[in-house]
Amino acid sequence: MDSRERVALALDHQEPDCVPLDLGASPTTGMHVSTVYALRQALELDPPGTPVKVVEPYQMLGEITPDLWEALGIDVVGLGSRTTMFGFENRDWKPWMLFDGTPVLVSSRFNTEPDTKGDVLMYPQGDHTVPPSGRMPRGGFYFDSIIRQPPIDDEKLNPEDNLEEFGPISKEELEYFRREADRLYTETNKAILANFGGTSFGDIALVPGPGLKYPRGIRGVKEWYISTITRRSYIYKVFKRQCEIALANLEKIYRAVGDRVAVIFVTGTDFGMQTRPIISSEAYRKLYRPFHERVNRWIHEHTAWKTFIHSCGSVEPLIEDFIAAGFDILNPVQCSAADMERRYGTYPINLPQST
Numbered sequence: 001m002d003s004r005e006r007v008a009l010a011l012d013h014q015e016p017d018c019v020p021l022d023l024g025a026s027p028t029t030g031m032h033v034s035t036v037y038a039l040r041q042a043l044e045l046d047p048p049g050t051p052v053k054v055v056e057p058y059q060m061l062g063e064i065t066p067d068l069w070e071a072l073g074i075d076v077v078g079l080g081s082r083t084t085m086f087g088f089e090n091r092d093w094k095p096w097m098l099f100d101g102t103p104v105l106v107s108s109r110f111n112t113e114p115d116t117k118g119d120v121l122m123y124p125q126g127d128h129t130v131p132p133s134g135r136m137p138r139g140g141f142y143f144d145s146i147i148r149q150p151p152i153d154d155e156k157l158n159p160e161d162n163l164e165e166f167g168p169i170s171k172e173e174l175e176y177f178r179r180e181a182d183r184l185y186t187e188t189n190k191a192i193l194a195n196f197g198g199t200s201f202g203d204i205a206l207v208p209g210p211g212l213k214y215p216r217g218i219r220g221v222k223e224w225y226i227s228t229i230t231r232r233s234y235i236y237k238v239f240k241r242q243c244e245i246a247l248a249n250l251e252k253i254y255r256a257v258g259d260r261v262a263v264i265f266v267t268g269t270d271f272g273m274q275t276r277p278i279i280s281s282e283a284y285r286k287l288y289r290p291f292h293e294r295v296n297r298w299i300h301e302h303t304a305w306k307t308f309i310h311s312c313g314s315v316e317p318l319i320e321d322f323i324a325a326g327f328d329i330l331n332p333v334q335c336s337a338a339d340m341e342r343r344y345g346t347y348p349i350n351l352p353q354s355t
Contacts, residue, residue: 002077007191007262010307011328018073024064025055025078025193026265026329027085028310032141032161034102036062041069051095051103057110057122058085058134058210060098060142069190073129077192079180082173086134086143087211099139112136121146122210130213145208149220159237161217165209166198166242169249174256181257193308195265196253198246199237199295201288202228203269228279228287236287243291247298259304263329265296272313275338282319289325294328314338 001009001017009016016150024030031039045067053063064074082089088109096106109126115135122143130191134143177196184192200206207224209215218227218234228235266306271277271284279287295308306328314337322330334340 022076030061178256290311292325
């Protein structure tokens, strides 16, 4: 069977000819560019020194190209936004080099500069006239968000401030999704995993607004987590409006791409530490699950897409809630974390309640 059939069978709880493989189709199933380079060299796919494109600069993920699909037997390809987490498009490639000497290609808007310690600073939308939003420590491999938390006045907090990055999808983006979905579906036999954005509630990688020039609202990591308890009504209002925007966008996107997409990346919000969940089951049920349920319900009622949740760490106490919220796929099953047994499997989690 081909890759598309293999993935479909696995997600329908049937046994395919082999376990489907996804590598690089989403921001949480990718590979660091230095590893992609080393792998391509080991497989003798490129002459030494041939650079690899950085397709997501926040994590510095490398491009997984068709020759690597075939070499590794990859079954899934990704469809994502034209805009990176730092708010610029990947285009007009230029050479760059990692601290470890790996040669790469980056977007022309990948405008960095060193600070006095030798760290590399990244700027939102490639604009050096505003404060930097990312930092790669000297000798490091990826960027961390720079927290640019404005002073918080609880009397003036407005949920709209935490919604700046969410809005109606543009005609240009819709056309891009339509064109790319058609190309990937007709030119490959791979299952398409789409990340349309906008449905990941409280993703702490996105909360600081690395792609925003002057983020407003609650943008500090510590402050955000505290606020899920002390300002829960505010966070709920943010999620409620974000969900409304997301559902309106999904309706337009589905009309553009149809069922050429097999799986949709719904959320990348991490709920687990190495030893236990970050939040209680009660907090998940009150703050996150209502919106996960709304998104998953709309998708399952209107499309043939399967839904994908990413959460690192020990989330075993939350898995039944993920199932009840309507998710089909859990990524990853992090076996190195407490209580995360291999029996759960990554594809799929939508198991009968009796198991």
